[in-house]
Amino acid sequence: MSIRHSLLALLQDQPRYGYQLRVEFENRTGSTWSLNIGQVYTTLDRLERDGLVSNDGSDGEGHVIYSITAAGKAEVRNWFAAPVERNNPPRNELAIKLALAVTLPGVDVQAIIQAQRVASIRALQDYTKARRDTAANQRAADTAWLLVLDSLIFQTEAEVRWLDLCEARMLQQAQTAGQATPRKSSNGVTVEEAAPLIADSRR
Amino acid sequence: MSVQGPHQVLELAKVSRTFGEGATAVAALREVDLSIRAGEFVAVMGPSGSGKSSLLALAGGLDRPTSGGVFVESTPLGGLGLNELARLRRRAVGYVFQDFNLVPTLTAAENVALPLELDGTAARKAQRQAIDALRQVGIPELADRFMDQMSGGQQQRVAIARAIVGNRRLILTDEPTGALDSTTGHGVMEVLRGRADAGAAVMLVTHEARHAAWADRVVFLRDGRIVDQAAAMHDPAMLLTQAGH
Ligand SMILES: Nc1ncnc2c1ncn2[C@@H]1O[C@H](COP(=O)(O)OP(=O)(O)O)[C@@H](O)[C@H]1O
Ligand SMILES: [Mg+2]
Numbered sequence: 001m002s003i004r005h006s007l008l009a010l011l012q013d014q015p016r017y018g019y020q021l022r023v024e025f026e027n028r029t030g031s032t033w034s035l036n037i038g039q040v041y042t043t044l045d046r047l048e049r050d051g052l053v054s055n056d057g058s059d060g061e062g063h064v065i066y067s068i069t070a071a072g073k074a075e076v077r078n079w080f081a082a083p084v085e086r087n088n089p090p091r092n093e094l095a096i097k098l099a100l101a102v103t104l105p106g107v108d109v110q111a112i113i114q115a116q117r118v119a120s121i122r123a124l125q126d127y128t129k130a131r132r133d134t135a136a137n138q139r140a141a142d143t144a145w146l147l148v149l150d151s152l153i154f155q156t157e158a159e160v161r162w163l164d165l166c167e168a169r170m171l172q173q174a175q176t177a178g179q180a181t182p183r184k185s186s187n188g189v190t191v192e193e194a195a196p197l198i199a200d201s202r203r
Numbered sequence: 204m205s206v207q208g209p210h211q212v213l214e215l216a217k218v219s220r221t222f223g224e225g226a227t228a229v230a231a232l233r234e235v236d237l238s239i240r241a242g243e244f245v246a247v248m249g250p251s252g253s254g255k256s257s258l259l260a261l262a263g264g265l266d267r268p269t270s271g272g273v274f275v276e277s278t279p280l281g282g283l284g285l286n287e288l289a290r291l292r293r294r295a296v297g298y299v300f301q302d303f304n305l306v307p308t309l310t311a312a313e314n315v316a317l318p319l320e321l322d323g324t325a326a327r328k329a330q331r332q333a334i335d336a337l338r339q340v341g342i343p344e345l346a347d348r349f350m351d352q353m354s355g356g357q358q359q360r361v362a363i364a365r366a367i368v369g370n371r372r373l374i375l376t377d378e379p380t381g382a383l384d385s386t387t388g389h390g391v392m393e394v395l396r397g398r399a400d401a402g403a404a405v406m407l408v409t410h411e412a413r414h415a416a417w418a419d420r421v422v423f424l425r426d427g428r429i430v431d432q433a434a435a436m437h438d439p440a441m442l443l444t445q446a447g448h
Contacts, residue, residue: 118423118433121248124416125435132396132417160412181256 003035003043005079008072011053017063018044030145047072093168113167117160124156192197205233211274212373212404213239213262218271220257220427231257232269233427239406241372244399246415247408255408256301256377258424262406263298263375264288266322275373293322297366299376303358305350305365311337311357312346324369340394356387363391367398372406374398385410392417 010016010024016042025035044066047053052072056065068076094116101107131149134142220232222270231254239245239328246403247255250389264280275295280288292298314331320326326359336342341361359405374395388411396417399405407418415421423431 013248114423115432118421118431121412121415121421122433122435124412125418125433128413128416129435153416157413 002079003039004047005076006038007043008047008068008076009079011066011068012073012076015056017059017065017067019063021066028144030142031146032145033149100172103201109170111196113114113163113170117163120156120159120163124153124160127156129131204372204415210241210245212241212275212276213406214272214277215258216272216274217264218258218261218268218273220254220261220266220295221269224360230427232261232268235427235429237422237429239373239404242399242402243420244396244405244407245419246421247406247424248410248412248415253424254427257427259298259375259377259406260407262373263296264292265298272388272395291324293318294369295372297368297374299362299366299372299374300448301377303362305358305361305390307350310347310349311361311364312344312433314361315368318365318367320409332369333364336368337361339397340364341390354359359387359391363394367394367403370403374403374404376406377408388414 006025007021010021010028016024016038020046022035022040026033031182037094048055048066050071052069052075053066054069056067059065098109098112099108101112127149131146131153134145134149215235215237217234217236218232219230219234222229222231235254235258237245237258247258248404249255257266261268262275264275265285266272267281275291278291278408280291283291288350292416306317310315312330312333315336316324316326316329319329319332324332333347337346337360340363342357342360342364345353345357345361350361353361361395362374363376376395392414395405395407399419400413407414421433422429423433
């Protein structure tokens with residue numbers, strides 16, 4: 001998440017002080033991600049140094065007001081226009097954990113997968129319930145929160161499908177190694193069904 | 204039976220089901236304990252062959268356990284004769300089969316009204332309730348269509364309407380979202396969730412995490428045993444900590 005660009009975008013609306021920026025950010029992203037106030041001030045200092053915001057001085061109540069500069073506005077335009085940068089490949093603790101687990105002797109990979117599946121589905125239950133409750137309220141202010149929840153639901157569902165694929169792969173390997181195990185994941189997904197879900201499928 | 208809080212609509216006590224005998228016997232379920240309260244929505248997940256359909260058939264009184272007890276609204280199904288069992292199924296239990304089991308020579312409304320009419324409800328009243336159930340699943344305008352005039356997704360909704368008609372207390376559904384597009388799947392989940400919120404006990408067999416996530420509790424079956432359960436936390440504060448990176 002780019003704190004720098006998020007703050008700039010909020011300043012494009014109107015000049016604000018640090019604490020206001022923090023509250024506004026949380027409101028507009030459905031309170032999903034919290035910013036600590038220290039991060040806000042450090043980021044504002046850097047934006048000022050780079051000429052993207054200007055420090056307008058105190059409002060008389062001890063708040064330092066910042067406003068966006070022309071260069072800042074151009075930066076916001078570019079940010080919205082460009083696709084989000086992906087760390088390549090994105091760091092994914094679960095993938096790293098499983099990749100290490102399959103290479104170590106004596107690790108019960110299927111147990112790891114099942115434990116993760118239970119945790120992921122539990123999270124999916126919570127997101128789904130939150131989405132249902134929010135949608136039932138039909139408040140305009142909830143649109144941002146709904147978008148964020150949808151994104152979390154898609155991510156978590158993808159995680160569960162990926163776990164199914166991992167399990168199916170493991171079972172397939174065990175089978176080719178001579179053990180009679182079905183080629184199905186715990187949710188009945190075969191490697192053939194799941195393979196198109198990932199880019200590097202070896203078919 | 205201990206009764207605390209909302210009552211148990213379904214209770215399986217140490218239920219086992221074995222098919223066949225001797226060396227070729229298959230243990231489809233092994234000493235499964237599972238209860239579902241009024242207002243509770245439970246999803247069942249597990250690999251194919253893990254016993255999901257067997258579990259549902261026992262819960263709905265379509266099959267009898269090899270050992271253990273099945274109770275619907277505290278009535279032991281093992282103590283019922285065939286006629287009594289059939290009556291309980293028509294009145295209290297709604298069942299959605301994997302392949303719908305709709306009657307092709309009947310219209311949608313007639314299919315939905317069938318269990319009510321078999322149970323002695325007057326035709327007009329049954330018809331009214333059928334239309335109401337079709338409205339709940341979003342297809343009241345298709346009441347007079349025959350099955351071969353409907354898409355798979357529409358037939359599936361008729362099957363669900365038939366399962367919820369007349370305020371059934373226990374709704375059992377086997378992969379009801381099988382061949383559905385995601386919008387229809389979502390609609391089916393809304394209907395099932397709505398029935399649970401209105402006080403029914405709902406059990407859904409599914410392999411889709413997205414659908415299981417609508418349940419209050421997800422039960423994982425493997426080799427005829429319950430190996431895990433996941434319950435939603437329903438704690439917004441936790442939700443935010445999880446999501447915040
Ligand atoms: N009528 C039957 N006769 C013999 N075996 C059966 C019968 N029904 C189910 N089984 C067996 O019981 C096990 C569980 O089946 P089922 O409950 O259909 O699993 P699932 O619905 O999870 O795929 C499987 O091994 C299946 O072959
Ligand atoms: Mg089945």
